[in-house]
Structure formats: structure tokens, C-alpha cells
Amino acid sequence: MKLSRDLDAFQDRIGHRFGQPELLLRAMTHSSIASDTRPDNQRLEFLGDRVLGLVIAEALMNGDRTAEEGQLAPRFNALVRKEACAEVARSVGLGDVLKLGKSEQVTGGRRKLALLGDAMEALIAAVYLDAGLDAARAMILRLWSDQVENVEYDARDAKTTLQEWAQARGMKPPVYTVTERSGPDHAPVFRITASLGDGPSADGEAPSKRAAEQAAAKALLTEVSHD
Template sequence: MDLSDKKKGLQLKDLELILGYQFKDPHLIRLALKHPSVVGGVNDSNQRLEFLGDRVLGLFVSECLFLKFRHESEGALAKRFSSLVKRDALARVAQNLGIGPFIEMAPSELASGGRSNPKNLADALEAIIAALHLDGGSDVSRDFVIRHWGPLSEEHIQPPSDSKTVLQEWSQKQGLGLPVYSIVSRSGPPHQPIFEVEVKVSGVNSVRGSGTSKQNAEQFAAKNMLENIECNN
């Protein structure tokens, strides 16, 4: 978007109305909307904010589920959590809010449908959450997450399938057999180990994931492979 400062200001006000928050530091929200395609370095795009926003979102979605589903096990809550923080869920929230038109990107990215690309929408939304958190504090970011993810959590009467189950169902449907998981490394102290696991599916590039247990690492590996498959389709 080649916008004048005046037009940027008007667009910022429009977005603030959508978000229900007025920024004290407008630079934060403008940075949150800056796709990597328009800048030369990672510090000039929304990637660092996306990193923080992912963690902020995870914290408050976890809190929401913990308080709302008081009688569910840790495993059931984890399945709900995975469903609510995956790319599809973020893209859906971003689409409902109308975030796409505000994302600044290179003409080539724009021409390829970049403002409706689920990954771009999800990344921008995570960056916006981080901007809200940095500018307004945890109360503002928590309110935003609960307001938009709370209703989504109600849609899942039964916890959704976990990443390993989804990957297994996909690979069998494609006639590729079962995913094979193997431990690549184990590091850290005995009381707090970190496992790295590799998952292989016939005809698909192998992917790794890390976690504090073998099962947790397998879930992350499966999640990463599913995201790679989604990006390539």
C-alpha cells in the first residue's frame, strides 16, 4: 500500500474502531500490519510481533479453556487448545474482523491474493495481539482474545482431534500408510528434558518437533507437518 501519512491515519482509525482500542503508539499497529514482502529486514516487518502474539494468544486461550471447561482433563483441554490456535482459527477471526485490507504488502504478494491468504491473515492477527499487549498491557490483550476466541471455544462441544490423529487420518486417506515417529535427540537436565522427534510420511518431506516429553514432541512434529502440507496445497 503506497499511502500518504494522512490516509494511513484514517485507516488506522478505522482499524482501531474494529479492534475496539486506540493505540498510544501508532507505530506498533502499523508494524503489526507490515508483511515481510515490503521490507528488507525482519526487524522492519511484523515477524517479531507475530512471535510475541503467538505466546500471548496461547496464554489467554489456555486461561479461557481452563476456566470454562472445569471438568475436562488436561488432554481434552489440549485438544481444544490446538484447534483454537491453529492457522485456520486465526484466519477465521481475522476474516471476521476484516483485517485483510489493512495488511501492507508488496505488489507481487498482493497480486497473488495475499490479503486473503490464511497464513498472512493469521500472522497479522498474532502481530496485532502483540501490539495490543505492548501498547495496552495484559488486560487489553486478554480482553481481545477472550472476546474473539471465547465464542469459538463454545463451538467445540467435543474436543477436536489432536495433530497426530489428524495426520494419521490424512496419510491413510492418501494411501501413504502410517506416520513414523523417531527420537532424534534428548537434551536438558534429567528433571526437565527436551525431546526432538522426527516424523516421516511416505512421499512427504520429514519434519521435526520439540517438546518436554516424547508425546508432546510428536504432537508438535505432526502439527508442523500438517502446516507444511497445508502450505503446499
């Protein structure tokens, strides 16, 4: 099977050339354009998520041989979550080679966090099936190198940290409320307010609800730490 020019060039960007190029094509095929003869990447995504988890867990343990499970787990979560996968996908221009249906193309599918993250996981599985775990590990460690090196010592996300802060003071868990949604459907911006009962509150904005909640939690943590 001969790959298109853009997929052939993409192999150089990820540092792996496929012996079974049909695996790469499948990894880049979204369900919006799939057919009976052209399967989508969802099953590969399932496998790639597990391969990524194994490799990142190994990298963290090898990188810090004194860290306890409670320290490693939040670092792991920060490195394998969808946002991290999407960030890596953007760094290699994965969105440019995604195979999408017209509806997804029109609504900005090549920039959507979920689609990029899913396709990145599918790509990992494709490399694993094509050349084995060593090849998949090499690609992951190469593409995730900056993130692994710079992951925070205490990488708990802001929402978790805020909830633990509230619990330690006998307070109810934080509440997150969508207060505004702006922008077109393909590039929305959410404003979310994080509040602690009748106490302090803070806002956060981001292109997804999850990211906006994290931004709001971080802002509220900053506020309460100053009180």
C-alpha cells in the same frame, strides 16, 4: 503518529485504540514491503503467538474446570492454530489493512491463510505492548468468543483421530498423497488422497495442503466408521 483512515477505522473493529499507533502499523507490515526504517511484523508475530496461547489456555481452564489435560490440549490446539487465527482475521477485515509489497498484492496476499494468521498474532502482540496483558486478553476473548464457545468437546483434528484409529488396529499410519493441484497460484486448490495401506482411501480438497489433508482424513474416518 497519525494513522491512515483505514487503520484508524480498523481500531474500532478490533475494539482497541492504540496509544502507540506505530505498533499497529508495524503489526500490519508484511516483510514484502518492510525496509530499514519500516520493520515488519515477524518479531511481533513470535510474541503474539505466546500471548494468545496463555489467554486461550486460561479461558479453556476457566470454562471447564473438570476437563483433564488430554481433553484441554486438543481444544487448545484447535483455537490457536493458524487456521483459527486467519478466521478471526477475516472476521475483522484484517486483510484489507495489511501493508504488502506489489508481488504479494498481485498473488492475493490479502486472502492468504498464512499471512492473515501471522498478522493476527502480530496484532495481539501490538495490543499487549501498547496496553498490557489485560487489554490483549480482552481483545482475544472478544474476537475468539464464538470459537471458544463452540470448540468441540473432543477437538482432536481428523488426522490425529485417524492415526489413533489405525494404531489401535495394528495398522500402519495413514499416507497422504497430493493427487491434483488446480487453480491460479494465488488461489490454489489441492486434492489429497488419504489411504490406509492397501485398504480404504478417501479424497479431500481445500485451498492448502494442510486443510486438504484434514478433509481427506475426515472423509476416510467417515468411510471406515461405516464399515
